Amino acid sequence: MGLFESILSIILLIIISAIISSGEISLAGARKLKLQQMANDGDLRAKKVLELQEQPGQFITVVQIGLNMVAILGGMIGEGQITPYVYAFLSKYSQAEWLESVSSWLSFASVTMSFIVFADLMPKRMAMASPEKVAVKMVGIMTFCIFLFKPLVLLFDSLASGLFRVLRISTIRQESMTPEDIIAIVDAGAEAGVLKTQEHYLIENIFDMQQRTVTSTMTTREHIVFLDKSFTRQQTLETLQQNSHSKLLITDGSLDKIIGYVESHTLLTLYLQQDIVSLTDNRVLRKALYIPDTLSLYEVLELFKSSGEDFAVIINEYALVVGIVTLNDVMSIVMGELVSNEEEQIVRRDEDSWLIDGSTPLEDVMRALNIESFPNQENYETISGFMMYMLRKIPKKTDFVLFEQYKFEIIDTENFKIDQLMVSLRKDIKTEE
Template sequence: MELFEAILIILLLIIISAVISSAEISLAGARKIKLQVLANDGDIRATQVLQLQEKPGRFITVVQIGLNMVAILGGMIGESALNPYFVQLMSQYTQSNWVESASSWIAFTMVTFLFILLADLIPKRLAMTYPEQIAMKTVGVMRFCIFIFKPLVMIFDSLANGIFRFLRVSTVREDNMTSEDIVALVEAGAESGVLKAQEQYLIENIFDMQARTVTSTMTTRENIVFLDRSFNQQEVLDTLSKNSHSKLLICDGGLEKILGYVESHTLLTLYLTDSKVALTDPKLLRKSLFVPDTLSLYEVLELFKSTGEDFAVIVNEYALVVGIVTLNDVMSIVMGELVSSEEEQIVQRDEHSWLIDGITPLEDVMRALDIASFPADENYETIGGFMMYMLRKIPKKTDSVLYDKYKFEIIDTENFKIDQLLVSLRKDFQEHSAPN
């Protein structure tokens, strides 16, 4: 074989190997979601790639057949065609016995170098950078190869499947995306500049709604402002002047007997024309929506949407009222600090310490302090609950708990309830950077 012919054949084999290598990596790295979008837009090649991803056995088999055949042919041609020329070249300078062996190694090294660089590294790196584009460009070639080598593919694929069944190993590709996967993608998008910080904040908070129960954002029982059915006009006005809520519960002797709720502006409007308005007037009193305390915020939002309400009373398993929640409370979880005008529950005093309200949800504390998880967090929902769980007693001032990198110290209590905590970074961690 002439040298020129040998070089052309080796270059052809390199091109074939490059196509197969890039197809292998691109098919594995192509994102199913992006391909599905292209397929929905009518791109047949994207549909073909998705079909190969669902059953990759035949594709992997033909890839291995192709790569091994090309490698063997490349080695044979490189050895037989290039070796004589190197022997002739080196013999001009020396007649030593090692010339033939050395020329063989040089031919082998050159061919291997070319295959590694041009048929492996470069195409695979391109395929990793542009997986969907290259997968769609090479899918036609690979489908043709699968058809040509169909008998061999069927034999090897059947043998491999038999071995996997014997070992009870599943070979089905799982492309199920979880909320954690989406949050990770959002974080990566924010770091790369594709998403703004506000957009990342909103998306992550939406997923928080599925994990949080309604009790994490409710107005607790002791803070509920209500009107008793026996209140006269002056008592009602005094209550409204002290607490400017848009909706107020109407009770009969206390929260254990809720009759409904009234709109403050409607009540005040009626007082302008009639000073003897009854709080239980059917034209004024609206039926309250009751929800269990086990619902997630997302479920409460769906309930508000289906009922047309934006205010609900929360009860526990013993049918006791534990709090109330409004549509604004639910949406504040999504919008959070972007729109919140209320007093912050977490205030950073300095670089190493924070003041945190006892009713602050665990999720907010975890985010502010960069804590991955709290122990047995299924038993409580607030940072105050965490302290009671860890202390195993009724809390009092100066009680403290060491957890993770922090010291949690109670600085104020009210009626056995933890009102405020001082959280400080422990001294042995202060030389490291603390979360902002």
């Protein structure tokens, strides 16, 4: 074989190796969701890529067979065919004893560098840039190679699979996606400018619904406005005048004995039509939906959907009423500050301090202060609960808790309830920094 034929053979081997390398990287790195979308759009090649990804054993085997064969042939040609020409060229300028060794090393280095640059680095980097596009172009070639080397592929694949079974190592590709994975993708999309700030905010809040329990957004027991069935016309009208709620509970002596609820506008309409109206009249009284306080907001939303209701009474394990929740309360968690006209629960005073309402859900505090988790947070749901858990006593003004780089100090209480806290960055930690 002459020098021209040897170089041509090396170039051909580099091209083959480049095709195999780009096929390996692209098929392994192609995203399943993107391929599924392409397959749904009618691209049959994308469907073949998905099939190869589900059973990657034969694909990986044929890749290794191809790469090793090319590497061996490249070494044989480089050592056996190119070295004599390099030696003949160098012998014109020197007759040193080490000339033959240097010629061998030079031919080896030149062939190796050519394979590394043109058969590995360049094709792999191009394949990584657009793995799905490259994968669908290469899948036909790789499928043909699997068919061509079928006996060797089956032999080596069976040997490898047998060893994995003996070692009890799973080789099944896991494609499951967790909420954390999706949030990471959303964060990356926001940083890249693909998602708008509002879109990013909404998606994060939707996942919060699966983590938050209904008690984090309910109207608590002490703030529930209700009508007792014994109320006179005057008492009822005064209650409706003072509280502009669309729905009010009807009780029988106490809040833990709920008969149902009424729509304010329906009740007012009846009062306009007649002087005497019974709060237990079937024309106004509606059956209340009861839910346990352990449900997540997502589960509550599903219950509202299935029952056709948008109002529910929340009870605890002792069958005591702890609060009420409406569809609007649940959706406010999703929309949050985008539509809320209510007073903010977290107000930033300056660069180093915040005023936080005691009933603020932990998730909101964690987001505002960039805190990953609170200690044993499964035992409480609000920042007030965190303070009581850490203090191990009934809280009072000036009590404080030091946690991470923050100082949580109670600045206002009412009837043993924490109304407001001051959260500030700890000076000792700031000084150390």
